[in-house]
Amino acid sequence: MDDRNMDSSSSTITDVATKHPKSIIHIDIDCFYAQVEMLRKPELRSEPLGIQQKNIVVTSNYEARKCGIKKCMLVSEALKSCPNLKLVNGEDLHDYRASSNKIFTLLQHWKSPVEKLGMDENFIDVTNLIQEKIKSTNLSNIKFTGHLYREPETECPCGCHTRLKIASQLASEIRQKIFDELGFTTCAGIAHNKLLAKLICPLHKPNEQTLIYPEHGEEFMSTFQSVRAIPSIGSKTTETLISQNIISVSDLQQVAVDVLKKHFSSDMAVRLKNLCFGEDNTPVKQTGRPQSIGLEDSFKTVSVRSEVEEKFSALLQRLLMLVREDGRIPVSLRVTLRKKDVKRLSSHRESRQCQISSSIFTVNGGVITITEAGQQKLMTIIMRLFNKLIDLSKPFHLTLVGLAFTKFQERMTGRSSIVNYLMNDLSVQSVLNIQNDCDTSASSMDYSAVSPSSSTTTDLSDGEVEPSPKKPKKVNWIAKRRCLSREDVASPSKLKVGELRLNSKELEKVSELRLNSRDRSLTPRASPAKDNMSDTSDNMKDIAEGGNCDECPSYVDKDVFNALPEEMQQELKSMWKNPANSELPRTSTRNMNKSKPNSILKYFVPQK
Ligand code: TTP
Ligand code: MG
Numbered sequence: 001m002d003d004r005n006m007d008s009s010s011s012t013i014t015d016v017a018t019k020h021p022k023s024i025i026h027i028d029i030d031c032f033y034a035q036v037e038m039l040r041k042p043e044l045r046s047e048p049l050g051i052q053q054k055n056i057v058v059t060s061n062y063e064a065r066k067c068g069i070k071k072c073m074l075v076s077e078a079l080k081s082c083p084n085l086k087l088v089n090g091e092d093l094h095d096y097r098a099s100s101n102k103i104f105t106l107l108q109h110w111k112s113p114v115e116k117l118g119m120d121e122n123f124i125d126v127t128n129l130i131q132e133k134i135k136s137t138n139l140s141n142i143k144f145t146g147h148l149y150r151e152p153e154t155e156c157p158c159g160c161h162t163r164l165k166i167a168s169q170l171a172s173e174i175r176q177k178i179f180d181e182l183g184f185t186t187c188a189g190i191a192h193n194k195l196l197a198k199l200i201c202p203l204h205k206p207n208e209q210t211l212i213y214p215e216h217g218e219e220f221m222s223t224f225q226s227v228r229a230i231p232s233i234g235s236k237t238t239e240t241l242i243s244q245n246i247i248s249v250s251d252l253q254q255v256a257v258d259v260l261k262k263h264f265s266s267d268m269a270v271r272l273k274n275l276c277f278g279e280d281n282t283p284v285k286q287t288g289r290p291q292s293i294g295l296e297d298s299f300k301t302v303s304v305r306s307e308v309e310e311k312f313s314a315l316l317q318r319l320l321m322l323v324r325e326d327g328r329i330p331v332s333l334r335v336t337l338r339k340k341d342v343k344r345l346s347s348h349r350e351s352r353q354c355q356i357s358s359s360i361f362t363v364n365g366g367v368i369t370i371t372e373a374g375q376q377k378l379m380t381i382i383m384r385l386f387n388k389l390i391d392l393s394k395p396f397h398l399t400l401v402g403l404a405f406t407k408f409q410e411r412m413t414g415r416s417s418i419v420n421y422l423m424n425d426l427s428v429q430s431v432l433n434i435q436n437d438c439d440t441s442a443s444s445m446d447y448s449a450v451s452p453s454s455s456t457t458t459d460l461s462d463g464e465v466e467p468s469p470k471k472p473k474k475v476n477w478i479a480k481r482r483c484l485s486r487e488d489v490a491s492p493s494k495l496k497v498g499e500l501r502l503n504s505k506e507l508e509k510v511s512e513l514r515l516n517s518r519d520r521s522l523t524p525r526a527s528p529a530k531d532n533m534s535d536t537s538d539n540m541k542d543i544a545e546g547g548n549c550d551e552c553p554s555y556v557d558k559d560v561f562n563a564l565p566e567e568m569q570q571e572l573k574s575m576w577k578n579p580a581n582s583e584l585p586r587t588s589t590r591n592m593n594k595s596k597p598n599s600i601l602k603y604f605v606p607q608k
Contacts, residue, residue: 018158020214023167024284025124026189026197027174029103030206032120033090034061036099039183048082050075051090054299058090062206093119094321102182104287110174116287123194124174125284130166137166145172146188146209149200150216160192161213168211175209195280196220198231217278224249230275237272240264252276293322294334294404301340302398305386312382315403316375324368328408329358333378335385336402347399352385358409 029035033051038044038061048064050057057078060069067082078085090096100119107114107122115123144165155161171188178184188209189201200212200220212220224230225248228238240263246252253276260269274280295315302308312335323330334353341347360374370378382403390396 018160020156020158020160020192022125022127022192023130023160023163024191024194024197025126025167025171025174026191026194026201027107027122027124027171027178028187028189028201029120030185030187031059031061031065032099032184033059033096034064035184036096037088037090039099040095044086044088047086048084049086049088050078050082052087053089053091057085057087060085097322099182099184103178103184106178106181107174109177110170113284113286115284121198123197123284126167126170127163129170130163133166133170134163142166144168144211146190146211147204149203149210149212149220152213152215156213156215164190164192164211164213168209171209175207191217193278193280194282194284195231195275196278199224199229214278218253221276221278222248222250222253227252227276232275233272237264249276289328290326292334292404292406293319293326293330294336294402294406295319295322296336296400296402298338298400300399302401303396305392308386308398308401309379309383311401312386312403313379315401316378316382319403319405320370320375323361323405326408327366327368329361329363329368330405330407331355331358331409332405332407333381333385334402334404334406335382335389336400336404337386337389337398338400339390340397340399342397349400350389351402352388353406354381354385355407356381 034049037049037051044061046063048067048069049061050064050069051059052075055075057069057071057073057075059071060078064078064082064085067085069078069082069085075087096119100116103120104114104116104122107124110124110126110129112127112129113125115125117123139162142162142165145168152161168190171190175186175188178186185207187201187205187207189197189199189203190209190211191197191200192214196212196214196217200210203210221230226238227233227241227246227249228235229249233241241247241252244255244259244263246255252272257269257273260272263269264272295318297311297315299311302311332353333356334351336349336351338347338349356378360377361368361370362374363369
């Protein structure tokens with residue numbers, strides 16, 4: 001063993017506070033939809049296969065690519081260049097999403113942050129894992145696995161080469177496990193940041209992997225003919241850059257940051273400069289549950305209200321299936337339209353959203369269900385939002401309609417919170433920013449995949465991702481709530497719940513409390529029946545579902561009430577009949593302690 005080498009590496013490798021401290025792996029599944037279909041029907045493997053959505057071939061297997069099939073080709077063109085192309089309809093994303101979730105779940109095995117990007121891409125930050133591996137690895141003769149973008153002239157003094165070589169071995173291990181357990185071949189990019197890991201990944205494909213060292217980032221970036229190749233540069237930014245004659249990444253490298261500052265914010269100008277040199281310090285953020293679940297349908301043009309209604313109705317059916325799979329009750333709905341400006345030959349998106357009553361949905365045996373009437377109610381809400389977006393007295397031309405549930409009910413857990421059982425809606429997840437065609441910001445890495453211009457796609461902004469570990473579906477709903485761990489729920493302050501005074505009037509208010517996603521304070525709704533819609537976060541209280549049990553106030557969930565012990569049901573009923581019985585002096589804990597051992601009041605004692 002070379003002592004000199006050993007000394008130099010050990011003094012730097014273990015020090016992560018270096019110039020290039022991170023090791024990131026980007027994994028992309030080869031011809032993803034096609035592989036799902038080929039795994040389902042192995043006989044398709046030997047044939048050129050295209051996946052069709054509407055009149056477009058969104059992807060194809062590598063057999064078909066050999067015949068010149070490209071992504072997003074028109075079916076007619078594809079058949080011209082490959083007459084024996086086998087086409088499979090890929091408009092139902094269910095199986096693709098299921099496979100995507102399996103891959104994401106498998107990647108958790110390495111206990112490192114995994115960020116899901118669209119359906120078939122994931123980043124894994126293996127920095128810490130490598131630090132661990134280094135302790136038990138002989139570093140003197142460490143080799144990379146797969147392809148190397150360029151041989152280094154010298155070793156980077158920070159020790160990143162060794163770390164990245166280990167990362168490449170790890171990438172190979174990860175890819176092998178995906179193949180062994182799920183049957184998918186993949187490509188990987190290995191680099192010290194997300195930007196380079198993603199961009200280097202497709203250099204060798206399919207079923208290959210490529211490593212790039214930091215010092216080659218600048219030169220590698222200069223090979224991109226369009227600035228649009230940089231993941232966080234959207235169409236609007238590209239347009240602005242092109243207007244300044246900055247077309248290639250190399251052009252961007254050469255332009256002075258001060259010039260960029262004339263057209264972009266200072267932060268953005270600096271970020272653009274960093275990106276074009278292959279510099280990116282955005283972290284790999286562990287993907288959680290999707291913040292929104294949405295579907296979109298695009299088409300040439302629709303100009304009649306009844307057609308729009310049909311489109312929404314079809315989307316809603318499919319969206320409800322996704323909600324069922326997800327297992328959370330939606331409490332906010334967003335409608336998106338893409339309007340074509342016939343005069344300007346351009347189009348733009350507009351969205352409106354509103355709250356919906358969680359009582360539209362019911363939970364039976366842990367499974368979310370919705371009645372015909374509930375669906376009708378949703379359609380009414382959707383068309384009301386549509387009417388707000390479109391002036392029906394004038395002609396309109398739409399090229400896309402979208403629906404998304406953007407907030408979900410999360411329930412408090414724990415035996416000590418009887419309020420759980422009574423409130424329909426204690427806390428909600430934050431609203432996701434509406435995805436827009438016009439991306440003007442490069443301040444955060446947007447690695448979203450592009451969707452074809454004419455197909456049904458899921459909302460990508462996490463929404464489509466659905467990486468959430470699925471809850472068991474056939475468990476009793478209440479039991480399920482109790483089983484949820486603390487981390488599973490975004491619970492509001494228990495103290496706040498505890499502070500609630502238990503009398504029927506107050507409880508009536510509690511039922512209308514909604515945890516605002518921004519300030520997370522419990523604030524009463526102004527007017528339950530008010531239709532108060534706005535562009536971004538509107539309140540639209542749907543018709544309250546009434547009378548779950550004879551004596552229950554309307555806000556009480558029938559299933560929940562019925563599942564309570566008889567004793568508690570009686571206590572609640574008597575309390576609703578005579579609120580005075582249940583007055584709880586706020587200041588006197590002595591009085592609380594004096595309450596009957598089984599008194600429901602104990603559930604409202606402030607938590608310490
Ligand atoms: P990609 O990763 O871009 O493509 P791919 O996995 O099919 O092929 P590659 O081997 O080059 O990685 O996209 C992932 C899936 O997303 C793809 O299988 C089909 C779908 N998709 C669309 O629905 N619309 C699109 O416009 C594109 C590009 C992909
Ligand atoms: Mg892919």
